[in-house]
Amino acid sequence: MKQLKLRFRVLTLLVIGLLFVAGAYGVYSVSAYGNRWVSSTRNTRYRSAKRSVSPGDIIDRNGVTVATTDENGQRVYQSNILSRSSLVHLLGDDEGNIANGVESFQANYLLGFETSLTERVNAFLKGETRKGDSIAITADSKLHTEIVQIFRNTSNTKGKCGAVAVMNYKTGEVLALVSLPVYDPQNITATIKNSTQHPFWNRAVQSTLPPGSTFKIITAVAMLENMADAQTHVFNCTGATQVMDQVITDYGNDQHGEITLEKAFRLSCNNCFAQAALLMGDSALRKTAENFGFNDNFLFRDLVVENSSYPTKDRNNFEIAWSGAGQSKVAATPLHLCMISAAIANDGVMMEPRLLSRVQSPAGVVRLRYSQKAYRTACSPETAKIIDGYMKTVVKSGTGTRAKVDGLTIAGKTGSAEGSANGLDVTHAWFTGYIDDDRYPYAVSVLVEAGGTGGSVAAPVAQKIFEYLRDNAAVY
Amino acid sequence: MSKRSRRAEMQAARRARARADRERRRDPARALVSAMMLFYFSAFLLIALQGEIQWQGFALAAAVPMMIYIATLWLPRFFPADKLLLAIANFLCALGVLVLYSTDRGAGTSRGMQQAMYYGIGIIAMLVCIMIVRYIRRWKFLMKVVMMGAAALMVLPLAIGTEQNGATNWIVIGGTSLQPSEVVKIALLLILGWYMSRHQFWPWFLFAGFSLLVLMLQKDLGTALIYYITTLLLFYASTGNLPLTGLGVIGGCGAAVVGYKMFAHVKKRVAIWRNPWIYYETSGYQIAQTLMAIASGGLFGVGLGLGAPRVIPVYFTDCIFAVICEQFGVIFGILVLAMYVILILRGTFIAQSSRHSFHAIMAMGATVMLGVQTFIIIGGVLKMIPLTGVTMPFVSYGGTSLVSCMGLIGLIQGVASVNQDDLTYDYEISRSLQEEMLLPEADR
Numbered sequence: 001m002k003q004l005k006l007r008f009r010v011l012t013l014l015v016i017g018l019l020f021v022a023g024a025y026g027v028y029s030v031s032a033y034g035n036r037w038v039s040s041t042r043n044t045r046y047r048s049a050k051r052s053v054s055p056g057d058i059i060d061r062n063g064v065t066v067a068t069t070d071e072n073g074q075r076v077y078q079s080n081i082l083s084r085s086s087l088v089h090l091l092g093d094d095e096g097n098i099a100n101g102v103e104s105f106q107a108n109y110l111l112g113f114e115t116s117l118t119e120r121v122n123a124f125l126k127g128e129t130r131k132g133d134s135i136a137i138t139a140d141s142k143l144h145t146e147i148v149q150i151f152r153n154t155s156n157t158k159g160k161c162g163a164v165a166v167m168n169y170k171t172g173e174v175l176a177l178v179s180l181p182v183y184d185p186q187n188i189t190a191t192i193k194n195s196t197q198h199p200f201w202n203r204a205v206q207s208t209l210p211p212g213s214t215f216k217i218i219t220a221v222a223m224l225e226n227m228a229d230a231q232t233h234v235f236n237c238t239g240a241t242q243v244m245d246q247v248i249t250d251y252g253n254d255q256h257g258e259i260t261l262e263k264a265f266r267l268s269c270n271n272c273f274a275q276a277a278l279l280m281g282d283s284a285l286r287k288t289a290e291n292f293g294f295n296d297n298f299l300f301r302d303l304v305v306e307n308s309s310y311p312t313k314d315r316n317n318f319e320i321a322w323s324g325a326g327q328s329k330v331a332a333t334p335l336h337l338c339m340i341s342a343a344i345a346n347d348g349v350m351m352e353p354r355l356l357s358r359v360q361s362p363a364g365v366v367r368l369r370y371s372q373k374a375y376r377t378a379c380s381p382e383t384a385k386i387i388d389g390y391m392k393t394v395v396k397s398g399t400g401t402r403a404k405v406d407g408l409t410i411a412g413k414t415g416s417a418e419g420s421a422n423g424l425d426v427t428h429a430w431f432t433g434y435i436d437d438d439r440y441p442y443a444v445s446v447l448v449e450a451g452g453t454g455g456s457v458a459a460p461v462a463q464k465i466f467e468y469l470r471d472n473a474a475v476y
Numbered sequence: 477m478s479k480r481s482r483r484a485e486m487q488a489a490r491r492a493r494a495r496a497d498r499e500r501r502r503d504p505a506r507a508l509v510s511a512m513m514l515f516y517f518s519a520f521l522l523i524a525l526q527g528e529i530q531w532q533g534f535a536l537a538a539a540v541p542m543m544i545y546i547a548t549l550w551l552p553r554f555f556p557a558d559k560l561l562l563a564i565a566n567f568l569c570a571l572g573v574l575v576l577y578s579t580d581r582g583a584g585t586s587r588g589m590q591q592a593m594y595y596g597i598g599i600i601a602m603l604v605c606i607m608i609v610r611y612i613r614r615w616k617f618l619m620k621v622v623m624m625g626a627a628a629l630m631v632l633p634l635a636i637g638t639e640q641n642g643a644t645n646w647i648v649i650g651g652t653s654l655q656p657s658e659v660v661k662i663a664l665l666l667i668l669g670w671y672m673s674r675h676q677f678w679p680w681f682l683f684a685g686f687s688l689l690v691l692m693l694q695k696d697l698g699t700a701l702i703y704y705i706t707t708l709l710l711f712y713a714s715t716g717n718l719p720l721t722g723l724g725v726i727g728g729c730g731a732a733v734v735g736y737k738m739f740a741h742v743k744k745r746v747a748i749w750r751n752p753w754i755y756y757e758t759s760g761y762q763i764a765q766t767l768m769a770i771a772s773g774g775l776f777g778v779g780l781g782l783g784a785p786r787v788i789p790v791y792f793t794d795c796i797f798a799v800i801c802e803q804f805g806v807i808f809g810i811l812v813l814a815m816y817v818i819l820i821l822r823g824t825f826i827a828q829s830s831r832h833s834f835h836a837i838m839a840m841g842a843t844v845m846l847g848v849q850t851f852i853i854i855g856g857v858l859k860m861i862p863l864t865g866v867t868m869p870f871v872s873y874g875g876t877s878l879v880s881c882m883g884l885i886g887l888i889q890g891v892a893s894v895n896q897d898d899l900t901y902d903y904e905i906s907r908s909l910q911e912e913m914l915l916p917e918a919d920r
Binding site: 003005008009011015016020026035040042044108113 | 771836
């Protein structure tokens with residue numbers, strides 16, 4: 001009987017343990033994912049809440065009101081069509097077509113769900129309609145407009161899909177997050193809804209594509225970390241490295257001969273990086289990629305970003321070799337590539353991208369202020385310094401010369417990624433880089449889908465953005 | 477006798493009455509139940525006055541606190557009972573009525589009223605179970621009758637059952653539908669307790685195996701899981717045979733794997749569990765809506781009667797926990813979980829204090845069964861484990877489920893009352909022995 005009762009205690013502990021785990025899991029998942037579930041385009045609750053609350057304003061970093069509610073309770077954006085269109089993916093529209101835009105992801109502030117009871121009672125007694133909190137964001141409306149215009153006015157990028165991310169690499173503030181094509185949030189036509197270019201898709205944070213040669217930043221870091229002679233090792237580029245029964249080729253079937261890492265990085269030599277990937281092995285490269293945030297579950301406070309992936313399954317040598325050059329199921333979003341350059345610029349420390357700078361109640365009480373946080377340490381400052389040098393030579397005399405800007409030191413890396421769209425093989429043009437200058441601590445990434453080579457299509461876009469930042473960044 | 481002394485006497489009597497009154501009021505159970513009654517009274521009133529005034533709200537505002545009073549404070553006058561256990565079970569039942577009534581507003585359903593009726597029937601079922609445990613002593617023959625009856629009841633849905641949500645576990649008798657597997661739970665615990673305490677293996681093993689088989693045939697996997705885990709855990713408790721218990725665990729896992737491989741709908745359930753959002757348009761809709769509802773409530777909830785609970789499919793049974801979380805907030809949800817934990821702790825305490833191994837095993841079984849069922853449904857709603865269609869004990873809409881849960885509480889309470897009787901008996905014996913000067917007086 002005594003034994004029996006002792007064992008009862010075991011059963012109780014077991015069952016209570018299960019309930020405890022369930023509770024803990026519930027609390028964890030709601031605190032980690034709750035905001036994402038609530039701001040899902042499928043949640044109809046906020047749409048009904050909008051009927052009783054007047055949503056708060058959204059203000060950009062220069063104090064421009066980019067979204068407000070008029071006296072009829074209608075949500076209105078900037079009066080200029082181009083201005084409001086260029087911000088549409090960042091903010092989202094009133095119909096909730098964009099997943100996790102500021103309008104839905106920060107709805108608990110905008111719709112006043114954080115309002116305290118006394119404030120609610122006060123508003124009720126005064127007979128006012130309840131008003132939500134206003135939000136200040138770190139993004140720059142004018143920069144968004146500029147980027148859309150650059151895309152539209154350049155012959156190489158006109159009419160193409162793409163994305164641009166601009167962030168401050170020292171603080172993590174996101175200045176611009178543009179996805180193209182854009183559309184007018186106050187006039188959503190059937191053409192937009194049925195467009196094969198999927199305008200509702202927020203490419204800057206939602207589309208994961210092979211990063212192509214921009215991934216060589218990470219391969220180079222892995223080489224410096226894993227190969228003692230990385231900087232002096234001589235690779236032999238015949239233009240066609242035999243791996244298994246297939247060959248690794250270079251863009252345009254170039255042959256670079258005997259080259260070292262620095263030159264290979266500058267000329268973006270696939271053969272060299274493929275050989276290096278095989279030398280280091282899959283797991284070493286994967287580890288460095290994971291240090292840079294690949295395969296991590298991004299749970300940023302203000303932004304919902306699709307996870308980037310580096311394959312974890314066993315693969316054959318041909319696939320591993322191509323991973324060294326950012327192909328073969330390696331995938332990342334434009335924002336993540338911007339964060340990768342930003343980490344190199346910031347001595348190896350990757351900042352968490354942030355969008356919310358201040359939340360203010362209708363009565364003027366500041367509920368929340370911007371706070372910066374390092375997301376992770378991607379590599380050592382020494383490694384970052386060496387890569388920084390390589391990236392500068394890319395712009396100075398390598399594949400990225402078309403991103404050069406007078407009076408500034410630009411570092412960058414181009415990429416021409418093999419992908420497919422609608423069943424056809426296409427080349428996505430990439431550029432990721434930054435300004436090495438304390439006055440302009442900005443990192444930029446540009447993606448032009450099916451655009452061609454990164455050096456000729458994406459780099460000129462980045463150049464114009466750098467120039468704009470040089471001429472206007474005094475505002476910040 | 478002078479006037480003055482009479483007055484003094486009256487005053488003394490009044491003082492004594494007042495003291496007794498104070499003492500009764502100081503009874504913690506009384507304070508707890510008063511708080512519960514006040515909570516439900518105001519909650520029902522609030523909903524009744526929301527928008528168009530409804531008489532049902534007023535009726536419930538009076539009836540539900542009344543039922544709580546009867547079940548937790550009045551009934552225990554007739555037999556000793558564990559008031560905390562009673563209070564928690566009744567709180568949860570009333571919570572079910574409240575949430576169902578609040579979701580009725582504007583939907584044209586009357587689940588709240590029905591659930592209040594079931595709650596009343598549940599109290600009666602609890603009484604019946606208490607009586608069974610207290611007064612039936614000659615089980616030997618009766619247990620065989622129970623076994624036969626339960627087996628027959630179990631098979632009924634296969635013969636004349638109707639299908640609901642993919643499982644054939646309902647029968648309709650005279651217009652009311654009934655889920656036999658819920659009622660058989662009580663019989664299962666009686667059988668397990670009786671034969672396990674007597675170390676007779678085959679009778680309970682055959683019955684449990686038979687019930688499991690029938691549940692599998694009815695495709696009622698959630699209930700089968702509850703039966704299986706309860707039986708296995710009680711087997712471990714009564715014998716302490718770890719190797720065989722381990723074998724049972726392995727067998728259960730094996731059966732789960734076979735089920736996964738064999739049945740397409742099990743595979744689908746697991747796939748939905750792993751990522752409901754990609755199946756949003758079809759089968760993932762329910763769990764996705766559940767998660768959105770829980771998250772939309774935030775810490776403190778959107779408020780009673782507010783929110784959009786009705787967009788969740790089967791919000792009134794399986795997913796009622798999500799509705800509770802949306803309206804009252806995640807913190808309240810956690811507190812509800814804590815109530816189940818206290819319920820389990822009380823149940824274990826009662827089982828451990830029992831002097832008869834039959835009673836001990838039965839009470840423990842009822843406790844474990846309630847705990848496991850709570851875990852299966854709440855874990856499912858929170859997307860921790862795949863969602864299986866079982867009810868949330870005491871809270872979910874459904875007469876049979878509520879009645880059987882109150883029956884389980886009845887079993888535990890019955891055992892508690894027998895424990896108390898045993899203690900009183902001991903006390904009386906020791907006092908009579910003391911009076912005969914056979915025992916030294918206890919130190920004060």
